[in-house]
Amino acid sequence: MKPTAADIDAVCNLVNELCGIYLDTSKDYLIEGRLARLLKTHGCKDYVELSRKARLTPALQTDVVNAITTNETLWFRDTTPFEALKNKIFPELIDAKAGSAFPKRFRIWSAACSTGQEAYSLAMAFADTVPNFESWDLEIYGTDISPSAVQHAQQAVYSELELSRGLSQQHRGAYFVHKGNGWGVNDTLKRRCKFEVRNLLKPLTGVGKFDLIFCRNVAIYFTPADRKRLFIGLAETLNRGGWLFSGSGESLADLGPNWAPKQHCRAVCYQPNGCNGVATLLR
Ligand SMILES: C[S@@+](CC[C@H](N)C(=O)[O-])C[C@H]1O[C@@H](n2cnc3c(N)ncnc32)[C@H](O)[C@@H]1O
Known part of the structure; x- marks a missing residue:
């Protein structure tokens, strides 16, 4: 009608x-x-x-x-952010943690995670990069406003078609197991990822602090005022020296002097709470 x-x-x-x-x-x-x-x-x-x-x-x-809601997503979306993580951001943050109170804790927020591909891609990128991954206290927190998307992420079972969108044979072999008619994320990754329904326009309370936040391809649907409030709020949940990624076409340079874009491996990212890549993490 x-x-x-x-x-x-x-x-x-x-x-x-x-x-x-x-x-x-x-x-x-x-x-x-x-x-x-x-x-x-x-x-x-x-x-x-x-x-x-x-x-x-x-x-x-x-x-x-x-x-x-438009839940369009895929594995390792845009590729370059994950290259930046593996080649620069994970190694530097991990070095920086060596002298901190929690040297093996690493927290990542996939804000607006849709059906979970972004969160599990972050877990795979971490596992690929960090020797002895099992010994890390890695937590990936995925949130989305859509309850059906969050349920899909929690179930972590994907169809052949979903897997074909951005997942390499190598990652499929290493982190997925046959489950029913699809493929399930293996327990090693799954237990590091927790998912919740959360509206990003409500106060971002009770989430703790993160070393890394991905908030991509969601604020494009918001008004400029809501978008600004969201990213400034997200920055407050970042540890000092933590990094934030927005979507590939979503510049945050207009948010103020702390939001100078930095380029690594052709990905644009932000470090709104300072540090300039120097190893100082305050908790
Ligand atoms: C296009 S998907 C992006 C998924 C993933 N971040 C990526 O880039 O592949 C956008 C997601 O934002 C979610 N979303 C829309 N409005 C939201 C809000 N107010 N709070 C939290 N999530 C929201 C939708 O449910 C959808 O899953």
């Missing part, structure tokens, strides 16, 4: 309230393509009624978030 102007208005406001995603009026095809099914399931005559009902029904809110 083609949405009217009132329908589009109601859905845009709802989606913005639920997940901060800013849909403009040109997105009527998206509303129709992704929410038409929910009209039928929830017995609503139009999208205005669906939006009204969703405000009163948490289960319907979840259905709307699952349907409207």
